[in-house]
Amino acid sequence: MRDLTAGESPILRHVDVPGGARPDPGRGIERVEACDGNWRLPDGVTRARDALAVVPEDVPPPDDPAPALRELAERGVAAVVLTGPAAAPGPERERVVAAARSVGPPLLEPVSPGGAAEVRARVLHRLAGALREAVGRRDRLLRLTARLDRHEEDPGRLLRHLEDECDAEVRLIVPGSTTGWAVLDGHRRLLARIHAGHTHAAALSAEGRHVLLHAVGSAPPHPVLAAARSGPWPRGLRDLPALTAGQLGLLRHPMERRAVEGRLWRSEMALRVSILQYLMVGGVTAAVRAAEPLVPGVLTADAGQVAVVECASPEDRPAVVRACEEAVRRRALVVLCPAVDRHVVVVLPHRPEDGAGQGPGGGLAGGFGSGADATEAAELLAPVVRAPGMAAGIGRPGPWYRTARCYDSAIRALATARRTPERIAVEVGGSPLVAFLPAPARRWAETLLSPLDGLPREQRDQLVHTARLALSYGAAPTARLVGVDRTTAGKRLALVMRRAGLSRGRLVDRAVLDLAFQLGDRPLPGGSAGPDGGASGLVALLAGSDGARQEAERFLEPLDTDTRALLAQWVAHDGAVGRAAVALGMHRNSLSQRLERAGALVGRALTQPGSGCHDLLWALVLTGRLPSRIVHDPVLDGPRPE
Incomplete structure (x- = not known):
């Protein structure tokens, strides 16, 4: 009714009947019926409810309209529309109004003059428009529902x-x-x-x-x-x-089903993170036990390799996880990286044939890029990184207890991948510094780390694994990788460094401890003491290695002389950007940008704490850009003074 009597252009209006019924504006009108000369509905009309009855304009109203109006009201018409003499002012209209006051129903009249047929046509046209609007509203609602369900x-x-x-x-x-x-x-x-x-x-x-x-x-x-x-x-x-x-x-x-599926997916991702954390701290047995029902056969290989896929944004990671699982045919452990919110970690099994590629002590010395598995992994993950903002680094393989080193290798490969058109790279690089140091270096590392031997084995393993990760990635990422808070990770690193006679706050001391841990992975030589029967000093070991010096020159080759000097100043200030910028006479933001560019050239993340800074430090020391006296060696010099 409201569509006919209200709004900007009503076509009907109420006839004032003092004390009489008024139309319900919320009542719906579904039919418009024309009355005969006696103001009665045609015999064929069986349903009058929600209908308008339009009286004819060519005959006057009955002498007593009350019976006709009563019959219309009893049949349930919504209102009676007056036309012709009944709508014109005069005694006939007054007679109709008086009858409606006593018996109803509500009365309406056209806003613009017109006959019964014309009024009926106007009403039907307006009702058709209202029906189209109602259908349109329903259609929009249903389409939106379908879209919400689909997406x-x-x-x-x-x-x-x-x-x-x-x-x-x-x-x-x-x-x-x-x-x-x-x-x-x-x-x-x-x-x-x-x-x-x-x-x-x-x-x-x-x-x-x-x-x-x-x-x-x-x-x-x-x-x-x-x-x-x-x-x-x-x-x-x-x-x-x-x-x-x-x-x-x-x-x-x-929605409820998807909520349950979401909870299950998040639980599975949490379990996968736990498996990765076990691997990162050397808990291979626990990792295999947890992973076997989830990804059968992946961790039963003797060794593995790690790929790190970088997403355009953290919100993309769930989709990237699914894409990686499809790409590797579900034959790998795909994990939401707990340390970096844009990274997805892919842990793949590595099965070298006939022991090929195994280094001393059962480790895998060959570069990942040199094996068939490296090529296969790169080919499998290549479609995943085709989207804008994506990149992937694939690390060198290694035994499961060295997963942290494999992860570090993948991070270095990722830095290279960001600069390549393919946006994917395998970590080949030069051999690490430890490969060029003489055999007595292993004895030096054992001596440096010997104060840790007095700790219970379980505590020592926990401290060493956390410290090694913190040296490689910093305390905050390590805390997320091993599932502890940042303060705990920092305290564990500080405790290990104090026992080794080093200071956590000194970049060179962190590099010394990191090098000692890497040397500790080498087999112990039979007899390799220094001149006094003790372990040789680190500075002497570095100075006596021509291979290490050549490798350092190769490492620094992409950098010009000015950049090498800038990096030497930065390292001399313990990697503190603010203090180094003051010494160099430049803004700290400018220094940070130059560090990022230099890191990209050598394939190391220099603006973040970790092993990339250590590699740079040793390269600068070996090439004479930094004096060897900055290296504090607790084996010869004793613990660093507090």
Whole structure:
């Protein structure tokens, strides 16, 4: 009715009948019927409810219109539209108004003059337009529901859509929660009945608002969809909250299923992180036991290799995990990196044939890029990194207890991959410094680390694994990698360094301890003492290695003279950008940018704490850019003074 009598261009208006019935503006009109000369509906009209009865304009009203109006009211017509003499001022109109006052029904008249046929055509045209609008609203709602279901999006958009369509305030009230809505504060008992399933829908008026309530879902306890308007609900809008509640109910089960799937996926990812953390600290047995039901056969190989895939943003990681699993045919452990929120770690098995590629002590000395597995891994992951902002680094293989070293190798390869058009690289590089130091270097490392031997084995292993990771990646990333807080990781590193006679705050001391740990992985020589029967000093070991010096020159080859001098100043200031920038007379941001460019050239992350800075330090010492006296050797010089 409101579509006909209200709005910017009404086509009907109310006839003032003092004391008589007035049309319900919220009542729907579905039919328009023309009355005969006696103001009665044709015999073929069997359903008059929600219909308008239009009286003819070419005959005067009956002498006593009351019986005809009473019959129309009894048949349930919504209103009678007057045309012709009955609509014109005069005694005939007064007679009709008087009859309507006593028997009803409500009376309407056209805003613009017109006959019965013309008025009927106007009404039908307006009703058709309202029907098209209602169908359009339903269609938009259903299309939005389908899109939300297809893309697994938040159904909150459905509520916002309902607000816009109905010019209403909409809330979804979850059982057990407070409404936070003053208009419903006095109706908590009604809400409780709907939550419990005793009532499925209700309408109420409170504080000048017209509120519709609908239960959501088929099983209690039901959430309640509440929609409130400042005015009455037109019939064309009244059905929309009910339809929205139904669509929310349909979305509810997929949402619940997806929520369960999401919890399972997050639990599985947490388990995978735990497996990676076991591997990073050398807990191979526990890692194999946890991984076998999840990724059978992956950790049963004697060795493995690590790839690190960098995503364009942290939000992309779940999709990248799925893409990596498909790429490696689910024959690898794919993990959300706990240390860097843009990284995905892929742990693959490595099975060298006939022991090929194995180094001393069973380790794998050959570069990852030189084996068939490296090529296969690069080919498998290449499609994953084709998207913008992606890159992948594949590290050299190694035994599982050296997974941390394999991870470090992959991180170095990732730095190279960022500069290549293919956005993927395998870590080949030169041999590490330890490969060029003479055999007595292993004895020196054993002597430096001997103060740790007095600790219980379990505590020593825990401290050493955490310290090695912290030296490679810094305390904060290490804490996430091993599952402890940052303070604990830092304290473990500081304790190890104090026992070794070194200071955590000195870059060169951290490099010395890192080198000692790497040398400790080498087999112990039979007899290699210094001139006094003790271990040789580190400075002498470095000075006596021509191969290490040549490798250092190769490492620094991409850098010009000015950059090498700048890096030497930065290292001399313990890697502190602020103090080094003051000494160099430049802004700290400029120094940071130059460090990033230099790190990209040598394939090391120099702006982050870790082994990349240590490699640079040794290269500068070996080539004479830094004096050897900056190296504190507790084996010869004793512990560093506090």
